[in-house]
Amino acid sequence: MTKKFSSCTSILVAKKASIDHSIMIGRNEDAKAAWPKKMVIHPHGSLPDSFVSKETGLKIALPMPSARYSATPEWTDKEGLFEEDGINEYNVAMSATESAYCNDLVLACDPLVKHGLNEEAMITLVLPFVKSAREGVQRLGQLIANYGTGETNGVLFADNDEAWYFESGAGHYWVAQRIPDDCYAVVANQLAIQEIDFDDPNNFMYHPGIREFVEQNHLNPDPGHFNFRHIFGTADRSDAIYSTPRVWYGHQMFNPHSCAAECPESQDLPFIIKPEHPLSLFDVQDYLGSHFQGTPYDPLAAGNDPRKKKYRPVSLAKTQESHILQTGRETGVNIHWLAMGVTAESVYVPFFNGITDVPAAYKRGKLPAQNTSAYWIFKKAGVLVDCNMHQFLPQLEDVQHQLKRQFMHQVKIVDQQAQLKDSAARQQYLTESSTQLAEDALRAYRKLSAQLLTQLTDCSPLNFATDENL
Secondary structure (H helix, E strand, O other), rough: OOOOOOOOOOEEEEEHEEOOOEEEEEEEEEEEOOOOOOOOOEEOOOOEEEEOOOOOOOOEEOOOOOOOOEOEEEEOOOOOOOEHHHHOOOOOEEEEEEEEEEEEEEEHHHOOOOOOOOOOHHHHHHHHHHOOHHHHHHHHHHHHHHHHOOOEEEEEOOOOOOOOEEEOOOOOOOEEEOOOOOOOOEEEOOOOOOOOOOOOOEEEOOOOOOHHHHHOOOOOOOOOOOEHHHHOOOHHHHOOOOOHHHHHHHHHHOOOOOOOOOOOOOOOOOOOOOOOOOOOOOOOHHHHHOOOOOOOOOOOOOOOOHHHHHHOOOOOOOEEEEEEEEOOOOOOEEEEEEEEEOHHHOOEEEEEEOOOOOOHHOOOOOOOOOOOOOOHHHHHHHHHHHOOOHHHHHHHHHHHHHHHHHHHHHHHHHHHHHHOOOOHHHHHHHHHHHHHHHHHHHHHHHHHHHEEEHOOOOOOOOOOOOOOOO
């Protein structure tokens, strides 16, 4: 099987595994180095009564009315919407998708469906129509079972109480596992879910015919167990250099002692794991912005160690946007954290759930680059830093740290003030607060770009050191 390398890296943190007992699901959306994203808020009832996929031609009737939800669609809908991530008015969060691969033996029995439901349409067809994470899993599973899919994908769900990870396998089959409350999971372009307990509906959901399909087609390499990863997934050399090192690094960050003996190329890294300490929002941000820091595999490290380019890092030049959907917050104000562009060079901006609009810069994004687009404002600073990484990275990191501290402080204020307002005033306040924080980030990055551009003017190869005695 020839693989077309897709990207993305995902993390799910359940409520008792986080330091503030919130739930966090996050993902880097990776595709192209220059492919703008926007952010939108779809009002309640704004979707039509049917949907037609521009990518596959699939047509589906939609239940009405649709819920309000946030999303980050592509700059053009020529090849489809790709709304990717969001939180709806019922505080259900969804991120789609983590690209993965199904093995040839399974695909020979249930081929992928050319005109089925793919990543492009998943958010649009599911998130506006569900009131819990479980409902999200069930709706997506039913759609794939009925219409099929042309891809192998992982999808993240959360609400105020649970986090779930969903995976499709072959053209029509799927499973989903609830992340235990005291655990987290990191996923990187491989099918991740392992042993399925068919007698535990609280923690597992699945296609009703999946066991019969596997048995009839003699697909299980380990009779007596039902390991979804082993039956449906891949475990070849490309996985070992492209996918598993990112999972390994997440474990090294959050379980440095208990996972010290793990190998970057291991094909048996666990999907579910308890962190050695409760994870904060900054921990999740740091993972999604990581590039093997502190190891010989860091592509930004000084020196010429050939291992610097051995493995594909979590944060990549081809990241379009990165998001962390934070639900179950004790104040009741959930947050869609959004970092436009390369995660390691951007900053997560808080957009409070319930807002009615986003700043104009977040609605823009085209090719070629625009100075008025949030996507391009963050990308510009990153590209300028890339011109002289070791000189300019500390300046970028100073801006990132300042904004992270500022945003966390402002979120605490917003949490307090929002409780004092009625529904209409609260919605307006949250919208205004999100806009202000987003504008602060854009202003800081514009200022950084101006400083970097000024410094770069003296880096031209046409410079000449004139002898002062001449």
